[in-house]
Amino acid sequence: MVEVEALPLSELRERTSEKWREYPADVLPLFVAETDFPLAPTVQAALQRAIETGDTGYIASRGPLAETFAAFAKRRFDWEVDPARLRSTADVSMGIVEILRRVVQPGERVIVTPPVYPPFYDLVEEAGAEVERVPLRDTGTAWELDLDGIRSAFEDGARAILLCNPHNPTGTVHDRDALAALADLADEFDAAVVSDEIHALLAQPGTGFTPFLSVSPVAQRVGYAVVSASKAFNLAGLKCALMVTADDATTAVLRSLPIEVVWRTGQLGLLAAVAAFGEESDEWLDGLVRTLDRNRVLLEDLLARLLPGARYRIPDAGYLAWIDVSRLGLGDSPARRILKDAKVALNAGSTFGAEGEGFVRLNFGTNPEILTEAVERIAALVGR
Structure with a gap:
């Protein structure tokens, strides 16, 4: 061990x-x-090989990252991911902004659930949208999504929600029922769910982790996930994240992104992510x-x-x-x-x-x- x-x-x-x-x-x-x-030794070895061979150029248009992550998702979360529906980018924040730019129009509102990762407010504005605050509910023993408040925000015209799962800063892992209910609400109001799942790799076994796109066919239809090995493996400076979809319409959104969004992925970050998501890690x-x-x-x-x-x-x-x-x-x-x-x-x-x-x-x-x-x-x- x-x-x-x-x-x-x-x-x-x-x-x-x-x-x-x-x-x-x-x-x-x-x-x-x-x-x-x-x-992690596997990551260190991958980076050392790259330095020794001068493998520090542009990322390849075809490589093992998507397939390696799909195998990881199945192994760790029992989540079926189609590698063809993934795109890489520099980091989770960039992935969020690029997706939001395509699912909301300038001036439309995006829900965030404070207290929440401070850059969320800036990312919504960077995408040209406005922040709609629907705070988490404090039950006295836990924090949970305020589904009634989210419904009201959607009824009032909010076009998307930026979900933090697991939640930063509370460390809350939203349960399957709450995520499924959120998906149903987004579907009812023709809204999108963009799920930041950067801390997913660090869920404790007693709680587990439920990827948003895995909860229902509805979630697959309305949702986008953005994931990275950067928090678990301490790779933030190497710049690699994955945008994940599970439906033809949402996949088409990823495919519509300029190729430069993908090319901003760091070569060393990609190599480190492949090692991190590999079974040897x-x-x-x-x-x-x-x-x-x-x-x-x-x-x-x-x-x-x-x-x-x-x-x-x-x-x-x-x-x-x-x-x-x-x-x-x-x-x-x-x-x-x-x-x-x-x-x-x-x-x-x-x-x-x-x-x-x-x-x-x-x-x-x-x-x-x-x-x-x-x-x-x-x-x-x-x-x-």
Whole structure:
């Protein structure tokens, strides 16, 4: 059984990515969604081969990525994907924008479900549309889609919904019934569902993950999925994502995209994605998910012991924790106060929407020592 362990702080400080260069060396960075694990050996080997042979040119018009992902989807999610209905692009955000540009007209409205990944607001505007906010419902024990609110938005003219599944920042995996109901609503109002499934690979086994396009024939008719290995395998800088469809009409939309949308895929990103989605990487991915399971539970224990006023629900997927710190006396901008006085960088909840006021997002995709020290620093600040 493979064990995946994060690198020590001394090695992480040598990285030059955003996570390790945005703040001074006395700050523990637990903000941007980069992880602190070494590359999967299969991915590392694929990249090394490419460098050694100078295989760094343009992506090929024909290659194994679509077929490799289809096999991965069947193996991991029992999801039947037709490789002919896929197109690659540089990243999930680009895929979202390019699809939205073709399913909504300028000035039409696209639903988002805050608190949600902050760039969603910008991506809708980049596509020429306007944001329609329908917040998640907080049941007291979980977050869920507000299907009544989504119906009202569609009735009022919204033309699409940008779905986050698994949801960032809450880590919620939307269940099959909710996704099927959403598909039916979109179909009823002739709207589209664009599902960002970038965290799908990191769903915990106890919850599992249901791809939107797998829930029903209706979902296949109204839906688009955008997926990537980048979050699970820490490949964001290599630039490769897949746009997935399951119906003739939606596939025609992908085929209508300019060829440059596909050619923006990074060659190294494509090679890394093929390795990541290959069966040889499954054992490493399983080990990573186990490590994240231990970290999400460790965080619960640390908060209960050191910051009992914080409220945190263990996420279903991913490595992002959504924590209510409103009762800790950290003022109107808790993330800013924590950065200034505890030297821990977190994401401010307010950037995810008004529903995030008083929250912070913490990245626990790191080693236990860093995670523990971060919570201890915040606890010391609160205890002053």
